Amino acid sequence: MYQSILNFKRARYLWLALAVSVMSIATYQWHQPIGMPNGGTWLGYTLGTIGALLIVWLLLLGMRKRSYNSNMGTVQGWTSAHVYLGTALLLIGTLHGGFQFGMNVHTLAYVLMVAVILSGFFGIFVYLKYPNLLTVNRSGDTLDSLLDKVLKIDDRSRRIAATPDLSRLVDSAIDGCEIGGGWWQQLTAKGSSTISIPNAFDSDGQEKSQSNKDQALVIDVLANRLSQLSGGGDEAGAVQGLIANFAAKQTLLRRIKRDVQIRAILKIWLYIHVPISFALLAALITHVIVVFFYW
Amino acid sequence: METFDIAVIGSGPGGMSAGAHAAELGLSHILLEGSPKHSNTIQKYQKGKHVMDTPTKLPLRSPLDFSAGTREYILDKWEEGMTSTNTNIQYGSEVSAIEGSKGDFTITLVNGKKIGAKFIILGIGVQGNPRKLGCPGDEFEHVQYQLDDPDEYKGERIAIVGAGDAAIENAIGLAGSNQVCIINRRDEFARAKQGNLDLITSSISEGVIECFYEANPARIEENPSDESRYIFFLSTPTGEVPVPVDRVIARLGAIPPRRLVESFGIEFPNDSPAALPELSSQYESNVPGMYVIGALGGYPLIKQAMNQGYEVVEYIQGNNIEPADHPLFVEAFDGLPYDKTIDEILEYLQASSPIYNGINPLNFREFILDSKVSQRAPGDELCVKGEFTDSFFVVVDGNAYVKLPGVGEFHFNRGGFFGEQSLISGRRRTATVYAGEGCVVVETPRRSMVKLINSVESVKRVLDEAFILRALQTKFAPNTPHDQLAEVVANTELKTFDANQNIYTEGEHGDEVHLIRIGSVTSVKQSNKKEVITSYMPVGHYFGEAGVMGDGMRTDTVRANVRTETICLNKASFVTLLEKEPGLQKEIQSHVRDRLTVEARMEAQPKGGELMSFLMSEGLGEGTDVLLIDETLCVGCDNCEKACAETHDGNSRLNREAGASFADVHVPISCRHCEHPHCMKDCPPDAIHRASDGEVFIDQEACIGCGNCVRNCPYDVISLQKNPAPKPTLLHWLLTGKGPGPGGKQYAEGETIKKAVKCDACKDNAGGAACVRACPTGAAMRLNPKDFVDLVGSRFGS
DSSP: OOOOSTTTTTTHHHHHHHHHHHHHHHHHHHOOOSSSOOTTSHHHHHHHHHHHHHHHHHHTHHHHHHOTTOOSSOHHHHHHHHHHHHHHHHHHHHHHHTTOOOSSHHHHHHHHHHHHHHHHHHHHHHHHHHHHHHHHHHTTOOHHHHHHHHHHHHHHHHHHOOSHHHHHHHHHHHHTOOOOOSHHHHHHTOOOOEEEOOGGGOOSSOOOEEEOGGGHHHHHHHHHHHHHOTTOSHHHHHHHHHHHHHHHHHHHHHHHHHHHHHHHHHHHHHHHHHHHHHHHHHHHHHHHHHHHHHO | OEEEEEEEEOOSHHHHHHHHHHHHTTOOEEEEOSSSSSOHHHHTSOTTOEEOOOSTTSOOOSSSOOOSEEHHHHHHHHHHHHHHHTOOEESSOOEEEEEEETTEEEEEETTSOEEEEEEEEEOOOSSOEEOOOOSTTTTSTTEESOOSOGGGOOSOEEEEEOOSHHHHHHHHHHHTTSEEEEEOSSSSOOSSOHHHHHHHHHHHHTTSEEEETTOEEEEEEEOTTOSSSEEEEEEETTEEEEEEESEEEEOOOEEOTHHHHHHTTOOOSSSOTTOOOOOOTTSBOSSTTEEEOGGGGTOOSHHHHHHHHHHHHHHHTTOOOOOTTHHHHHHHTTTOSOOSOHHHHHHHHHTTOGGGTTOOHHHHHHHHHHSEEEEEOTTOEEEOTTOOOOOEEEEEESOEEEEETTTEEEEEOTTOEEOHHHHHHOOOOSSOEEEOTTEEEEEEOHHHHHHHHHHOHHHHHHHHHHHHHHHHHHHTOTTSOHHHHHHHHHTOEEEEEOTTOEEEOTTSBOOOEEEEEESOEEEEEEETTEEEEEEEEOTTOEEOHHHHHSSSBOOSEEEESSSEEEEEEOHHHHHHHHHHOTTHHHHHHHHHHHHHHHHHHHHTOHHHHHHHHHHHHTTGGGOSSEEEEETTTOOOOOHHHHHHHHHTTTOOOOBSSSSOEETTEEOOBOOOOOSSOGGGGGOTTOOEEEOTTSOEEEOTTTOOOOOHHHHHOTTOOOEEEEOBOOOOOHHHHHHHOOSOOTTOOOBOTTOOOEEEEOOOTTTTOTTOOHHHHTOSSSOEEEEOGGGHHHHHHHHHOO
């Protein structure tokens, strides 16, 4: 009950990874190759073989995750092992190369491997930290129920807009409201909402589309309007109601954007981690072929 | 007054079959139907719905055709059959009264017309007639009592009368493209489900739907000005209000047919809503000359009803034909060591046990057909301790036995029965029973037993007595022989408590001990003026013993989580048990100590108590296997849903994101495998079962897609789904990107059959539930409610 991937089954794969690492370091220290330590010694080949097999196995997580009928352990167990053995790979790969780097396909494979592992570290960080933030931000709502609330507020706003100009303003603000968008908008929680202000509220002549980021402009325009309607009356009441509505909408939109943002963060790293893994696989195959046929 | 030999009332499958057979034989007959169409219940099915012809093995015996097909196909076939046989059907003839006796009945219709008949066949089903508006004008063409498809109406002014779920759902469904008002006799919507209540109140407050509260329909008049079709006058506390409308839809519920049936003179054995009228083996009721067939007689399946319609006409003619189910018995009794005819075996079986005494032969026939009669090899396990099976056994010949540690073997001989503990409690088997020498047993599924308990008073009494005796012995007095417990058993009482009812309250005096036999309870303590749940107790646990052992003051409040039944022992009885069983005192003291330790731990974690309350309020107290999601670990990848879909024909049976959360514990929409599954309550083909490990599942072969379980489940975890077409393999998808990926589904062309699907907790997979196995972060877990205390401990414990 309540086991994160890090302490799955009392972190059994941590101990496995540590054992592999300690053995690798010890052997590396003990080994006295002719010349510099490198991938061509018997230890280099051994570590290289272990590393290559590990990479293939780490990649298989993607298959296991989708093999829903499989009874080969649980996906959580696989993920836990993936994390710890993937970390150990950093050490094994480095020792395999004996700290020799250069501008060649071998170092390219190494760099890609490091990039994959580092992006994986980011993934672990995200998986441990963000689920909780998601819950806090939702505070009992779901994305659907939040969107539903926004739609209801919009309906109410359209109904209480008492004058044709107010109606146009409200319609334009609602129609121009944007949530989500491309990956950048999602990650930064920025929308590109727009509004065009009817002349009655802004006498600069041209009605044009302006940024209504965070619903700030529409609230601003309504607040200005309210200050002009000092005598009260129907319109003042309507404007007051609209300000309250847009303020409520603003709060909801912030939560929605935050929700979208967290979901995006929880996913985006995989768009880096997985493609580079495949690039690594390609580089690894090249590396192996080059080593055996052309060295 | 027109007079006929046979009057059939109700033109469902049974009634039509009877009418058509009478027509075929050239008998004087009439078939009376209250509504303007035959087969009212089947007419109400959605368009194109596939209707099954279960039980498939039962041969059809009727002049009308019936085989599996769409609703339209079947209705057309029946229509054709009635025309070709020249069946004398009369529509719009609702019956209000029947008087007279065999050979001379007088049927009075609602419109006042009288019809004479020598014999009457009642096939009116159990749906009842919709309650009418009961005001002048309710006979107009556009006043209706049902709504098939809200999308059929556009741009109309529609008044909905009623405040229940049906009325609200209709109002919401129509409001999109019509101007809708809802007319509520009261000042609130008290009867509706929470979801519907939220929808209607928000629609009203937003002005989408207009609502007239405390309004009663006064009359409907045609509108001369032609602006709207009618004017609907409502009487309200402030006077009469005219509402212009084009259509009135009244959803006032149905009048159950029981009272009407009773007014004809037919008797029911008890007040249970599930009770059935007593019938002879020829479907004749206690009123001679009046026969009951179909659902009203307890036979909800179409084919059964049609066969009965045919048979009953034959019986009235004096032809004692063999019932259509005869070949099924030949098959069922194959391999039994009896050289007897079917009827003789049936008689022999019925004579075997006092449990069967009060059952009439017709019901017993059906009962045995539902059951399994078999000879078992000595040493065979009939039921296994710890399994969740819930069938009931009666020994017909030879014996069966349990091994009691320290005591030896206890034998059940001819007439002996077992299995009532699991049947009543919905819990695991409490003992393993083995077949002895020459053992022949009748094994009856839960549903048939429940039906029997509801319709035969004596069965319930005998079972309850056995239950109490065996439960007390298992729990308190394993070493005391049965006869010495008789007095204690006689002094116990079965008590029933509704959900959320307090069984006793902290601070009051009381010295009764309760042993839970159905449901579950929580113990609650007052701490800093707040209630803290300190423990959860399922079936088989007892409480209140501290009152007997101590000063009689209750130190906690015990509350039923769901409808709960307890065996209640008074102080004297409990003391007798303590005297008879020397080890009991010590055991109870240690039980009290253990519980106090848990309670102290829980009291120290008031947040934990709140989490417990939340889990209970979500209805998890009646579950046996509950899916929970730890929100601090869930990354929202939905791999659980994909795994579910991939392992279950492409239809996910869980909705991860929906559902409530509290203290980072999320309860997704997913089956909790209730102790007493609501879904099983009303399944015509008996397709819902409980597997030996407790999983409640739907047999897809048997399901007829009626949707009763979908409506009966309070947790919305069952849905009607089409069976998807096979998908390309994962590798194929990965390499080509063609077809739906993991979790996606693809339908075959023209596939129309929808069947009920729900979680089966992956009962056939040795590795356990796919949702949990597929969760990459360990957020998904499956728990039994009794693990909730540990869950709370791991959440809030130090």
